[in-house]
Amino acid sequence: GALATREEMGFISSPRRGQRMLVAPQRWLDAWTEGYLGRLRPKLETIRMNSAIPLMSLIGQVNPRLREVALGGEVAASYRHLGLKPGTLSLYIDFGNPHVLKQLVSELKLRRDPQGPVELVGMFWNTNELPSFPTVPDALIYADLIGMGDARTMEVAEKLRKEICFDVENQA
Secondary structure (H helix, E strand, C coil), X not given: CHHHHHHHCCCEECCCCCCCEECCHHHHHHHHHHHHHHHHHHHCCEEEEXXXXXXXXXXXXXXXXXXXXXXXXXXXXXXXXXXXXXXXXXXXXXXXXXXXXHHHHHHCCEEECCCCCEEEEECCCCCCCCCCCCECCHHHHHHHHHHXXXXXXXXXXXXXXXXXHHHHHHHC
């Protein structure tokens, strides 16, 4: 499975105790980010939108609901106190439940706009298990920031990268 592949790539070591450890967290994070941005992200349902409500007020009104909406990208980085004033609002939502989209559109007064600062992205995980809630996991926040590719987000991504790798090394 996926674990064997990571082991073969040298990301995971298997000590005899049977406890797996993530080694080379930088390499793992780069590979994950590349795979996500290159292969998975383009396949995810995405809707860009805008609102009459100014962005910072809009962000304040978002009420992440467990298993239906999670914060991603810049707004997640801001929530994690990484020193970023969001210029966009990325929400990962459960498109499988039509009520979620309807409710968001009505609550946030959203309308479709291909250039809009609000991005709704389809969740691609088991929505019952998200320990990082209300944000998506750090590796996904990191990938989102890298994918935006502007100087502001790259700087914050670098901060987050150090945190992720530090945490991984200290769990070992």
